[in-house]
Every structure is written in C-alpha cells, then in structure tokens.
Amino acid sequence: MSFSLPTEKPIVLSYFQKYDNNNSSSIGLKELTQLLSDLGFKIEQKNSENNERSWRELKKKEVKAIATLIDRDCSKSICFEEFYIWWIKLSGSGFSTLTKKVKMLTAAYDSFVNFDKDKSGFLDFPEEFDQFYQAYFQDAGDATHSKEQVAKELDKDGDGKVSFQELVQILGILN
Numbered sequence: 001m002s003f004s005l006p007t008e009k010p011i012v013l014s015y016f017q018k019y020d021n022n023n024s025s026s027i028g029l030k031e032l033t034q035l036l037s038d039l040g041f042k043i044e045q046k047n048s049e050n051n052e053r054s055w056r057e058l059k060k061k062e063v064k065a066i067a068t069l070i071d072r073d074c075s076k077s078i079c080f081e082e083f084y085i086w087w088i089k090l091s092g093s094g095f096s097t098l099t100k101k102v103k104m105l106t107a108a109y110d111s112f113v114n115f116d117k118d119k120s121g122f123l124d125f126p127e128e129f130d131q132f133y134q135a136y137f138q139d140a141g142d143a144t145h146s147k148e149q150v151a152k153e154l155d156k157d158g159d160g161k162v163s164f165q166e167l168v169q170i171l172g173i174l175n
C-alpha cells in the first residue's frame, strides 16, 4: 500500500479540522480511528492454515499506540502541530512502513504502559526505569550496557524521564 498524501499545510489543516468533530482543536482517539479508516489504513494478516492474506481494520489498542506516538508532549490529546509532524512523516513511504510496524509498535506500547506504574505517561527515573532496565538488560544477561549508558541513550532530550517517542526511537521501530 503506497500513496502520497498532500503535504501543504493548509490542506493538512483542513483534514485536521474535518476530523476534529467537536472543534476542540485537538483530535481524540475516536476521531483518529475514523481518519485512519478513511485513509484506508489497514493491517495485513495471514491465515496460518492456508497462508491467505487479508486486511483488517485497526484494533482499539493499536490506535492508542499510534495516538501516543503522535502526542509528542504527552498531553493525551493531539494538537495540529503534532498532527502535522506525523502527517509529513507518513507522506511518501511512511504510510506503508507504519502499517507493517503497527504490531511491533503496539507491543512496545503495552510494555511501556506496563512499566509506567504511576501512569504519568513516562518511564520515570529511577524506579520505573530500573525495572525496565532489569527486565530488558539484567535478566536478559546483557552485561555490555550499563544502566547509565542505557539511561543516556533512552532519555534523548535529557528531561529525566523516558517518553514513548524516545522508546520507539531507540527500538528503531519506525526508522
């Protein structure tokens, strides 16, 4: 699946406004679900018995993972600036890349939510990060990456907490 999306800001804004049904200047989960569906965003699945391929709509959790990725400031809503950055990334080959990576992205999201014990929207230092590190490095027998190294790599903007965007970046899901 590949097509090019219009990238002119006024056109993108008109899309945004079209789906912002309650004129809140932000897009919520329901509105994003509708938009993705209208764009023809579907997930390919394979029948394990006969190997037949088919396409299905996004699951709620998958939309949530995508929405969290778009919501860069973790405000739990998507404003136009966030939407525009994401849209530009999708234009070109980004759209088909994302359809292929949604499952991986959702798995990362699940794990992220799991470690975000206080539901702040971030993996906070030190406790939440320590548990994350333990699960992915210590228990996995990876002695080559020290906790300090991983912390520095993950927390790219150095604000003392790890956002979902930072995690996705380090996992290389959408590169």
Ligand SMILES: [Ca+2]
Pocket: 071, 072, 073, 074, 075, 076, 077, 078, 079, 082
């Ligand atoms: Ca936001």
Ligand SMILES: [Ca+2]
Pocket: 115, 116, 117, 118, 119, 120, 121, 122, 123, 124, 128
């Ligand atoms: Ca947290």
Ligand SMILES: [Ca+2]
Pocket: 154, 155, 156, 157, 158, 159, 160, 161, 162, 163, 166
């Ligand atoms: Ca950070």
